Amino acid sequence: MMNQQIYASIITIGDELLIGQTIDTNSAWMAQELNKIGVWVKRRVAVGDKREDIWQALDEESEHAQIILLTGGLGPTADDITKPLLCDYFGGKMIMDENVLQHVTAIFRKLNRPMIDRNIKQAEVPDVCTVLMNKRGTAPGMLFRKGNCIYVSMPGVPHEMKGLMQDKVLPLLQKDFHLPFILHRTLLTAGVGESFLADKINEWEIALPAHIKLAYLPNYGMVRLRLTSTGNDEKKLSQELDEQFTELQQQVAEHMVINEDITLEEALGKLLLSKNQTMATAESCSGGYIAHLLTSIPGSSVYFKGTVVAYAYDVKEDVLGVNHETLEVKGAVSEETVREMLTGLLNTTTADYGIATSGVMGPGGGTTDKPVGTVWVAVGTREKAIAKKLYFRFDRLKNIELTAAHAMLLLYRFIKGDNLN
Amino acid sequence: MMNQQIYASIITIGDELLIGQTIDTNSAWMAQELNKIGVWVKRRVAVGDKREDIWQALDEESEHAQIILLTGGLGPTADDITKPLLCDYFGGKMIMDENVLQHVTAIFRKLNRPMIDRNIKQAEVPDVCTVLMNKRGTAPGMLFRKGNCIYVSMPGVPHEMKGLMQDKVLPLLQKDFHLPFILHRTLLTAGVGESFLADKINEWEIALPAHIKLAYLPNYGMVRLRLTSTGNDEKKLSQELDEQFTELQQQVAEHMVINEDITLEEALGKLLLSKNQTMATAESCSGGYIAHLLTSIPGSSVYFKGTVVAYAYDVKEDVLGVNHETLEVKGAVSEETVREMLTGLLNTTTADYGIATSGVMGPGGGTTDKPVGTVWVAVGTREKAIAKKLYFRFDRLKNIELTAAHAMLLLYRFIKGDNLN
Structure with a gap:
């Protein structure tokens, strides 16, 4: 009963x-x-x-x-x-x-x-x-x-x-109280919208047993899918939920990033620990927020080396060694600048991987060809790096949060060896 | 009516x-x-x-x-x-x-x-x-x-x-709707508890007219006091509220830090702007959180130069120039280290003022003489700096937030010329 x-x-x-x-x-x-x-x-x-x-x-x-x-x-x-x-x-x-x-x-x-x-x-x-x-x-x-x-x-x-x-x-x-068990399984997808996912898994979703519910939790332009089951027999419940979760993972495989209920910074930390490698960040527009997220995780000092927040041109030049000419000709928000910031960071620290960010977070500072919300991110190692242009259309704080999330996602996928072109 | x-x-x-x-x-x-x-x-x-x-x-x-x-x-x-x-x-x-x-x-x-x-x-x-x-x-x-x-x-x-x-x-x-006016006046105190303040201003508080209410809002070991008034005549309301607010400010003068409803990072920004001066941070235990708070304010690039998050020893040494011997003998969490971090920061950037932090945020890493929650903070200029030892007894994230708040408070009072001994 x-x-x-x-x-x-x-x-x-x-x-x-x-x-x-x-x-x-x-x-x-x-x-x-x-x-x-x-x-x-x-x-x-x-x-x-x-x-x-x-x-x-x-x-x-x-x-x-x-x-x-x-x-x-x-x-x-x-x-x-x-x-x-x-x-x-x-x-x-x-x-x-x-x-x-x-x-x-x-x-x-x-x-x-x-x-x-x-x-x-x-x-x-x-x-x-x-x-x-x-x-x-x-x-x-x-x-x-x-x-x-x-x-x-x-x-x-x-x-x-x-x-x-x-x-x-x-x-x-x-x-x-004599309490039932409530179990969850959560995965994170990136790159597709809630409605697209819903359509893709519709048949599977409507066939779910009544005591298992699916929820869509969109955030930062990514969507978490959460399965919840309630009942008394923990072992049976868990086994059944795992089967449905495996099926769900297969259906969304091409969009799935993480199959645990952890944050991107936790996932990145776990991945680096498993490889016994380290990282650092060079942040302009994200202003230290990536460093804050990473250092909020207990034990992060094992894989996190440090950060240079280069808000002013002179810090970009003096600490990170970005060329004065690059800043003058290409501008602080450019592929060339984030690539040089990344190189400078990896020359300055002993970290294996790096993230570099530069963008216009708003409300001021936008121009016609670089409107508020324009961001360049570079991730990589001393040998290989990739750079991506992103665009966000929110307020300053949300733009900072989105920059951090997408920069960490990019490095995570880079380390995983995903095809990022 | x-x-x-x-x-x-x-x-x-x-x-x-x-x-x-x-x-x-x-x-x-x-x-x-x-x-x-x-x-x-x-x-x-x-x-x-x-x-x-x-x-x-x-x-x-x-x-x-x-x-x-x-x-x-x-x-x-x-x-x-x-x-x-x-x-x-x-x-x-x-x-x-x-x-x-x-x-x-x-x-x-x-x-x-x-x-x-x-x-x-x-x-x-x-x-x-x-x-x-x-x-x-x-x-x-x-x-x-x-x-x-x-x-x-x-x-x-x-x-x-x-x-x-x-x-x-x-x-x-x-x-x-025909709506009344609701007006607030808020001030921030530091260094005393809620109950001590309540006792100090008790007589004045009980004499407040019925339509003016006082609230105590404790946070980060500081207490905000907020006066709220409701009514129809905005001008009369505002005048009356200002009179009570002036009286309140006098009663808590020795503990008051800011007499506006703004955050510490906003207050610090306003103060630097008014002096046309700049700042930077060297963060170990606060992990970039101070930089994040400061850069969340629109226009902060005018007074905020940048940050070095020195989580690893080699970043403290290579980027900030902290002596290897200081780290070995005194440890990363020491007055000597934060002072050298501050000096290194101000040598590396063109900022007028700096903040340096180093501490044990937990849950791991504590020792008998430096338990979890022990923090050293240094603030100052190239000419003059002060260092303070702080102690917090919360979880990792709260300890980080408290470090940031108290470090910004310390620099704010340093720039104001308060007696900090």
């Missing part, structure tokens, strides 16, 4: 979410973790620091889900009203929790900061909750039960919320 | 939001823009690609707000069910819109991609909607009216949604 699907709702609290001052990254992380243990997030709701709005959200979400996770609204300042509200909602009264108080006191001692009434108040909790100790901060997590629902309130600071989820909330949910 | 406050709800549609594959950046941008024209976002809800969930969200949000904005669920592939649902919800039937069809055809011609049935279907709309032409993509925006509410459905692609909002939706809302 199939387990009943358990649903969660995530409520994020705070005016800063409603005026757009803060981008909510918590919900996405929480959804990923819940998914891994077989809980499906049905809804995410953001409300302001307003008593009746939070109260109403609690009422409404309990109609949609059995697990209600709340983040935010627990800080020490006056704009926080969540804790007293939770106390009323679940019919309790506030009491001082001695363990939390000790913990808060220890934190302030360590930080060497004076402890004031507001901080002491953080150790007060409703007497109807189970306290979840927050090792990473002063505001404790709180768990409540009402009707068939579990409610957990956590601070909005991502680092603290994550600690509480991993140490307390997820293990607790796994104990409380 | 006070205008009635107009509320909006944002509904984002898509399974990718509920499994955490996509971070919702659309809602924050939309909230900012709505705020500017005096609309308060009361709730944001994310639901999956499931007919009854979307239907229910439409019902529920119409109880909360007069303006309901929907994004997502309009792509050409089979997992999109939003358009037929909207057609049923508002009681219409699907018809082909000739203007949209022409527009879609033109896009495909320009891209030189074959146009298939799925693409043609994108030009179908419910006959009960007002079509909002989407210049940036194939899926049109659609406006519906029902009861006292306006509903607008837009594609989830950020670039397309933004175009529709700016060109169509915002002007239309301003015409339809």
Whole structure:
């Protein structure tokens, strides 16, 4: 018999979410973790620091889900009203929790900061909750039960919320509910649009069993295809999903780049590690963003040597050795310049492979023959390099992100030995 | 007489939001823009690609707000069910819109991609909607009216949604509703916690008039304070808010860094522009992230020269001229190394100011005397430099972000002439 699907709702609290001052990254992380243990997030709701709005959200979400996770609204300042509200909602009264108080006191001692009434108040909790100790901060997590629902309130600071989820909330949910398995398989395609792919695999897609779903996730001009299956028998589920995934890979073979759910920078890192080789970048228009993506991966120092961000002409000339004449005659955004940047980079460092970028990211700086969005990328080794002209039509930040993605894709395929003409 | 406050709800549609594959950046941008024209976002809800969930969200949000904005669920592939649902919800039937069809055809011609049935279907709309032409993509925006509410459905692609909002939706809302003014004033403090600030300004805060609210927005170990005022008389509102803001600035003077709602990289750029000076960075542990933040600002090429990301020892030595002995004896994460990196950077480029960073970002690489999170930063000119040791206790990405923020803060205060001992 199939387990009943358990649903969660995530409520994020705070005016800063409603005026757009803060981008909510918590919900996405929480959804990923819940998914891994077989809980499906049905809804995410953001409300302001307003008593009746939070109260109403609690009422409404309990109609949609059995697990209600709340983040935010627990800080020490006056704009926080969540804790007293939770106390009323679940019919309790506030009491001082001695363990939390000790913990808060220890934190302030360590930080060497004076402890004031507001901080002491953080150790007060409703007497109807189970306290979840927050090792990473002063505001404790709180768990409540009402009707068939579990409610957990956590601070909005991502680092603290994550600690509480991993140490307390997820293990607790796994104990409380009999959860199904949710499995995913993801691949990345490049060079074709969503609708073209959909048409190509249409017959296979409509023949998929009901418990396996396909999703199209377009980003950066590439499309990820994700298969999701839900059920109780993990082994059977996994085997069946692998068979469908193999079939999907065959159908899109000519457009597939990576058959794992990893980023391009992770794929590039894995490939270099497997070959025991290294890389470096010479970035003009991407301004260090490729370096940032690569160095965000733990352990990247093994295969990543470094970067020269050459924004000014003199850095292109003095550090990378680009010819003054090339810059004057061909311009900074040209095939010749990116090729010389790449050569200079590989002469300057001991890296095996290099990426060089130069382009017009906007909003200013465009000309008739080099409009905003024009980018030249070169990738290669000391022996062999290729250069490509790209064109993007978005805003500055998006153009930078696209340049980085396509430059890494190009090097990845170059190392793989793909035909890039 | 006070205008009635107009509320909006944002509904984002898509399974990718509920499994955490996509971070919702659309809602924050939309909230900012709505705020500017005096609309308060009361709730944001994310639901999956499931007919009854979307239907229910439409019902529920119409109880909360007069303006309901929907994004997502309009792509050409089979997992999109939003358009037929909207057609049923508002009681219409699907018809082909000739203007949209022409527009879609033109896009495909320009891209030189074959146009298939799925693409043609994108030009179908419910006959009960007002079509909002989407210049940036194939899926049109659609406006519906029902009861006292306006509903607008837009594609989830950020670039397309933004175009529709700016060109169509915002002007239309301003015409339809008599909207109040919402004004903000924001300042940034560093070096003290949220609760300490709250205590310091407590008396002033509780004496604020009811229509002016104060919010504490902590991030990167710094705290932003934001004053918000709502009303009809813009001039009076602005004058009154400025008076309170002046008072607030005086009360937190010793901790205030910036008295505008701009980022550290924007503040640093403005300061350099005002002095007609330039900067560069030598980044080890921050891996190019400071360069990325600085180059994300349009026009930054005027004051930003470039960066050397020296991840490997040989790049530190060969490009920046750090002594081999310093690295061997003192280690890469040391005051001596960041000072030599800074000197090398300013010898290599023509920049007036420099930042150098070196640290252990984790999760690996920590030792007893240099645990994960240990960072050395140096900032200065050819004549004078200062170095500071910092310590962060978060995950790799957060440690990188904190290093960048605090390094930029340090240079900003150095240029300002603050006492940094």
